[in-house]
Amino acid sequence: MRIAVDHPVRPGLRMESADGGRLVLVQGERPVLFARQRVTHHGVHYARTGTYVSPLAPVRAATARAFADFAPPGSEAWTDRWAAHAREELCGAAEGPLHAGDWHLAPMTSDWFVESHWAKLLPHDTDRGHLTWFGYGDPDEDARDLLPLRALSAPDAPRVKAYRRQYREGLLPPVVLWWISGLQSPVVLDGHDRLVAALAEGGRPTVLLLSGAVDAGHVAMWSELPLRAYEERMAALRPGPLAGVKASTVSRQLAAELLAVERAPRITRAWPLAGGVAAWERATTEHVPGWRPKRRP
Structure with a gap:
């Protein structure tokens, strides 16, 4: 699904950058994720602040059942219906990532996900960590294919248990991801608990990927x-x-x-961080105290 957006120029959820591979994901005026790329671009260190809020409204169980009545779960028509639902939510979100330009919202190609990496997601999801891009001697648990923007709930948390029941019934809505090229990874935009539910049931979630569309x-x-x-x-x-x-x-x-080719993600835009390196350093001290990622190769 292609989405043409004419405003805003500067979205409520946006990546900002400073020299030295310094990144910060800002929602409204609050930082939700700091990151710093390694010198040789073999990976990225990250630190979440715990303040991220999904720009999509929670999905009601009645909606999930209505969509399952509309088309068989997992079918193309069912997925398209959920994509249309997510598009409407994103276009009306004040603190979402959409800004002027063309976008894609579509099922993510299955060849992105390495099957063995799914098992690492729950036990190794931490607020401060490292994502490896190529391996090269990095810890095996750093090889993950997506980054949650908030801490994942426990498999027995009440909301997760409700979603686990939906998964067993074949009703679980897709997880919505957003491709951020500076992280070389999609992040979980919406559906953190649905992600946990699918994994806790020994399955895999259906995913929709939001990305900027490349030009003609x-x-x-x-x-x-x-x-x-x-x-x-x-x-x-x-x-x-x-x-x-x-x-x-x-x-x-x-x-x-x-x-x-047509769905290849465009490079994610990053806005200059006001105050540059000094502002980034002050913000990390305030919001993720003690986090000092080494600028290692």
Whole structure:
């Protein structure tokens, strides 16, 4: 789903940056996440402040059941309905991430998530930690595929238990993520407890990813190679009983590749942090005292 946004220019939930790979995610006027990239860009250190609030209203059980009556849970129509619901919520949110420009809100490609990383999420979710991007000798638990913006609830917390029941009934709404390129990771925009519920039940959540949409020039440039490869593969096909099947396979592969190009996330915009490095250092001292990420390779 593509979302065209004409305002605001500066959103309520935004990334701000200062020199030296210093980042801060601000919601309203309060910092919710500090981060600092490693020198060699092998990962990022982060510290949450505990003040994040989802810009989407809580999903009522009646809504989840109504959407399940509309279309089978997990189906394309069901997912599209939830995407439309999230779009409406985000467009009306004063402290959400949308700003002027084009956006995508769609199911996240499954090949992003490494199956073995899901098991690390609950036991290794901490307010201060490190996400590795490439490994390179980092602790194994630092390899995670998404970053919650608040502490995850216990699997037996009352709200999580209610969502676990929804998961078992096949009604659990998707978790909404937001791609932030400065972190090289999606963050959990909405659905922290739904995420815990799915994992606690031994399953995986359905996810919708919000990301800035790349422009037409980007799409055209990166579509050239798969289109050329498609033409070459089609030209190489020989007549025979399997020619139609092979042609269909090649066409489906092209469609998937072009969709991936079209949905590629745009680099996340970061606004300059007023006061620069000094302001970032003062803010970390105030909001995450004692956090001093080493600027290691």
